[in-house]
Amino acid sequence: MKRAQLASGVSIRRSLGEANADQLAAVKEVIGKVRAEGDDALLHYTQKWDGVELDDLHVSPEEMAAAVDRFDAQLLEDLAEAADNIRTYHQLQELQGFRHTNPNGSYMGQRVTPIRSAGLYVPGGTAAYPSSVLMNVIPAQVAGVKRIVLVSPPGKDGKLSDGVLAAAHILGIDEIYKVGGAQAIAALAYGTETIAPVDKITGPGNVFVALAKREVFGDVAIDMIAGPSEIAVIADDTAFADEVAADMLSQAEHDPMASAVLLTTSEELADKVAAEVVRQLQSLPRQSIAARSIADHGSIFIGETMDELINAANELAPEHLEIMAEGAESIADRIDNAGAIFIGRYSSEPVGDYFAGTNHVLPTNSTARFSSALSVYDFLKRTSIIHYSEQAWQENEAKIARLARLEGLEGHARAVESRSWKKEN
Amino acid sequence: MKRAQLASGVSIRRSLGEANADQLAAVKEVIGKVRAEGDDALLHYTQKWDGVELDDLHVSPEEMAAAVDRFDAQLLEDLAEAADNIRTYHQLQELQGFRHTNPNGSYMGQRVTPIRSAGLYVPGGTAAYPSSVLMNVIPAQVAGVKRIVLVSPPGKDGKLSDGVLAAAHILGIDEIYKVGGAQAIAALAYGTETIAPVDKITGPGNVFVALAKREVFGDVAIDMIAGPSEIAVIADDTAFADEVAADMLSQAEHDPMASAVLLTTSEELADKVAAEVVRQLQSLPRQSIAARSIADHGSIFIGETMDELINAANELAPEHLEIMAEGAESIADRIDNAGAIFIGRYSSEPVGDYFAGTNHVLPTNSTARFSSALSVYDFLKRTSIIHYSEQAWQENEAKIARLARLEGLEGHARAVESRSWKKEN
Numbered sequence: 021m022k023r024a025q026l027a028s029g030v031s032i033r034r035s036l037g038e039a040n041a042d043q044l045a046a047v048k049e050v051i052g053k054v055r056a057e058g059d060d061a062l063l064h065y066t067q068k069w070d071g072v073e074l075d076d077l078h079v080s081p082e083e084m085a086a087a088v089d090r091f092d093a094q095l096l097e098d099l100a101e102a103a104d105n106i107r108t109y110h111q112l113q114e115l116q117g118f119r120h121t122n123p124n125g126s127y128m129g130q131r132v133t134p135i136r137s138a139g140l141y142v143p144g145g146t147a148a149y150p151s152s153v154l155m156n157v158i159p160a161q162v163a164g165v166k167r168i169v170l171v172s173p174p175g176k177d178g179k180l181s182d183g184v185l186a187a188a189h190i191l192g193i194d195e196i197y198k199v200g201g202a203q204a205i206a207a208l209a210y211g212t213e214t215i216a217p218v219d220k221i222t223g224p225g226n227v228f229v230a231l232a233k234r235e236v237f238g239d240v241a242i243d244m245i246a247g248p249s250e251i252a253v254i255a256d257d258t259a260f261a262d263e264v265a266a267d268m269l270s271q272a273e274h275d276p277m278a279s280a281v282l283l284t285t286s287e288e289l290a291d292k293v294a295a296e297v298v299r300q301l302q303s304l305p306r307q308s309i310a311a312r313s314i315a316d317h318g319s320i321f322i323g324e325t326m327d328e329l330i331n332a333a334n335e336l337a338p339e340h341l342e343i344m345a346e347g348a349e350s351i352a353d354r355i356d357n358a359g360a361i362f363i364g365r366y367s368s369e370p371v372g373d374y375f376a377g378t379n380h381v382l383p384t385n386s387t388a389r390f391s392s393a394l395s396v397y398d399f400l401k402r403t404s405i406i407h408y409s410e411q412a413w414q415e416n417e418a419k420i421a422r423l424a425r426l427e428g429l430e431g432h433a434r435a436v437e438s439r440s441w442k443k444e445n
Numbered sequence: 446m447k448r449a450q451l452a453s454g455v456s457i458r459r460s461l462g463e464a465n466a467d468q469l470a471a472v473k474e475v476i477g478k479v480r481a482e483g484d485d486a487l488l489h490y491t492q493k494w495d496g497v498e499l500d501d502l503h504v505s506p507e508e509m510a511a512a513v514d515r516f517d518a519q520l521l522e523d524l525a526e527a528a529d530n531i532r533t534y535h536q537l538q539e540l541q542g543f544r545h546t547n548p549n550g551s552y553m554g555q556r557v558t559p560i561r562s563a564g565l566y567v568p569g570g571t572a573a574y575p576s577s578v579l580m581n582v583i584p585a586q587v588a589g590v591k592r593i594v595l596v597s598p599p600g601k602d603g604k605l606s607d608g609v610l611a612a613a614h615i616l617g618i619d620e621i622y623k624v625g626g627a628q629a630i631a632a633l634a635y636g637t638e639t640i641a642p643v644d645k646i647t648g649p650g651n652v653f654v655a656l657a658k659r660e661v662f663g664d665v666a667i668d669m670i671a672g673p674s675e676i677a678v679i680a681d682d683t684a685f686a687d688e689v690a691a692d693m694l695s696q697a698e699h700d701p702m703a704s705a706v707l708l709t710t711s712e713e714l715a716d717k718v719a720a721e722v723v724r725q726l727q728s729l730p731r732q733s734i735a736a737r738s739i740a741d742h743g744s745i746f747i748g749e750t751m752d753e754l755i756n757a758a759n760e761l762a763p764e765h766l767e768i769m770a771e772g773a774e775s776i777a778d779r780i781d782n783a784g785a786i787f788i789g790r791y792s793s794e795p796v797g798d799y800f801a802g803t804n805h806v807l808p809t810n811s812t813a814r815f816s817s818a819l820s821v822y823d824f825l826k827r828t829s830i831i832h833y834s835e836q837a838w839q840e841n842e843a844k845i846a847r848l849a850r851l852e853g854l855e856g857h858a859r860a861v862e863s864r865s866w867k868k869e870n
Binding site: 080092093094096101102108109111112113114115116120126128130134146149150151160180183193201217220221231236240241244245262263266267269270272273274298304305306310319349352355356357358359360361362363364365366367368369370371372374376377378379382385387388389390391392393395397401402404405406407408409412413417420422424426427428429430431432433434435436438439 | 523537540543555561658670778786788790791794802814826845854856863864
């Protein structure tokens with residue numbers, strides 16, 4: 021783990037690599053083939069890459085019921101409770117329409133409506149996370165999206181994971197297709213005989229999925245392209261080193277590219293956390309991943325004052341920021357840039373990943389400077405409403421025509437004035 | 446102008462071309478050079494492409510004052526009144542923070558803060574629109590963005606247009622740089638000696654600007670990449686053909702790629718509008734642009750019923766939709782997908798471009814299915830807040846650990862459980 025003194029003017033951000041040109045070419049080919057050949061292309065790629073020959077891309081009601089039956093009853097209850105918490109939180113995310121009326125009878129407004137359809141990509145294999153289903157579907161449901169589709173690559177047995185289907189079941193999602201990779205993104209964006217296109221695609225995925233989402237962006241909406249997980253911890257000498265280390269490792273175990281950063285005023289804590297990370301790594305099942313993450317992207321920064329730590333956190337703009345320090349709440353108030361802030365010792369980061377109710381889809385790679393957690397707002401759109409009364413037009417026509425002519429747009433001026441041509445006729 | 450009967454199942458959307466690979470390569474080179482050489486690269490490209498050698502990229506207070514002095518007093522007043530209207534409308538766009546507290550002492554919240562800095566690109570030459578300055582800057586100001594920067598390419602005289610500077614003056618913007626093209630976008634994204642980087646870049650531009658925005662996307666936020674202007678008009682036999690035609694031409698004059706579409710139940714109106722478009726085109730200063738737009742992208746669709754027109758409008762998801770028909774308001778209520786809806790005869794589209802108060806930066810190319818007008822929300826970000834009390838942790842620790850283990854993330858489970866190790870020690 022790297023260790024450094026914070027210094028003003030030195031960036032502590034990291035920068036991530038560029039996409040691979042071969043991978044991009046492969047993704048473009050897949051998208052082209054799906055657009056041209058539809059379901060045939062989906063079945064072809066599913067055989068090629070998932071190693072299974074399917075007759076039907078649908079998950080049948082029987083498959084769904086069997087998966088739920090097989091699934092552990094206690095875990096089903098845990099997932100349902102998590103879903104309730106997530107729904108409670110997201111229901112507080114309201115976007116108001118409004119109408120502003122003028123005395124001259126004109127009005128301007130904003131109408132808020134849900135997008136019509138959304139597709140959620142769920143990765144396969146060990147990354148088939150039921151929690152991702154909850155975190156992506158619930159905001160869309162709260163927004164009022166009518167059609168929500170789930171796609172995920174089948175295992176070699178031609179099935180999706182019981183956990184993913186159990187989570188979908190809890191949420192009442194029943195339009196589910198067994199297809200993954202760039203081909204699934206293409207199907208959601210452009211449609212096939214079986215899969216009608218959607219207006220927005222969300223959800224995590226491997227590099228091919230991420231590149232495909234970037235490619236179809238504009239034809240459909242996408243969520244952010246998530247980078248590797250990140251955690252930063254602001255801690256002073258009141259923090260417990262084993263807890264700080266465990267939380268850092270919880271992100272490091274995601275990905276060798278994940279980053280875990282400690283920002284502290286305490287040299288003593290820094291020493292203890294460094295030792296604890298090494299100790300806890302020894303027994304971690306995902307040791308090899310976490311060890312690479314810590315070696316390549318783990319850092320401890322020592323600051324003289326809490327102000328320095330706060331500035332560094334704002335510069336880093338981490339996905340997750342934990343604060344385990346005296347006055348944690350007032351420190352949190354001074355953080356502008358972070359995806360999510362976990363305040364106090366008992367707010368370990370996985371609390372937010374699974375259960376508290378906030379969304380675990382968060383901005384990475386310093387984009388918390390301008391991006392935010394996945395939310396209900398992401399599934400809503402706004403339409404501006406303009407009504408000019410005859411009086412409003414009379415009062416303002418000349419001004420509007422002057423401004424249009426200032427910009428050299430005579431046709432704009434004449435359009436507004438065309439209403440007066442009528443009067444003179 | 447093309448003319449067709451609406452038919453169900455036939456898409457009336459159009460699709461736009463791909464970016465040119467040579468242009469993209471040129472943009473990447475510019476960005477690389479600006480990152481490597483900073484101001485020198487900016488001055489180099491300004492000499493090369495804008496044909497002017499500058500010592501200083503800043504617009505000085507003296508230049509600003511001189512521009513405002515030269516600017517027409519009546520137009521200054523018109524711009525200021527437009528700015529007031531735009532501010533009044535945008536002040537209604539509120540995004541609420543909240544905090545949800547549980548009886549166990551835990552709370553989850555959402556904190557809303559402005560992004561720290563924003564850069565607005567204003568095109569040069571005939572596309573240096575003062576209205577763009579108002580429409581991009583005011584939402585950022587209402588959001589509370591502290592630093593707002595304006596960049597625009599200088600003319601051969603080394604100056605920016607008086608209109609753009611007058612608009613900036615009205616809004617109190619004084620950090621303005623004379624630099625345009627991809628080099629300006631690179632400077633805003635990565636910074637140079639003179640220009641500190643910003644967190645979000647908005648504003649229209651030519652293909653090089655659009656490609657550069659796409660390239661820097663992720664390192665900074667960008668607004669949508671605007672496509673050619675679009676207008677659709679829903680009209681029945683109560684509409685006046687000359688007004689419909691004038692409004693269609695007001696968008697056609699923007700760009701040969703702009704599209705103007707009439708959706709009507711009236712064959713008679715269709716005939717009259719087609720004739721009026723031809724008649725009005727004859728005297729339009731931007732005739733050649735508008736004529737190409739009408740020939741290539743102008744369409745009249747005839748429907749049997751108003752329902753068909755409404756369905757077609759929702760499928761088209763136009764940037765601007767005018768409704769000049771009996772029951773315009775209730776028709777508007779049934780439109781899900783449109784950037785802005787102009788209700789009734791006096792709500793000519795330029796009313797929204799310049800003056801009514803709504804934003805004229807709107808989603809094009811059918812993206813109104815999932816995108817919305819530029820807004821105050823675009824300059825705000827949200828941070829999730831999670832606080833777990835000791836009691837909340839005790840109640841939920843086992844559930845969270847189970848869910849983490851379901852996903853194979855032992856480190857997550859141990860992080861949450863690490864708090865109990867402490868108690869047992």
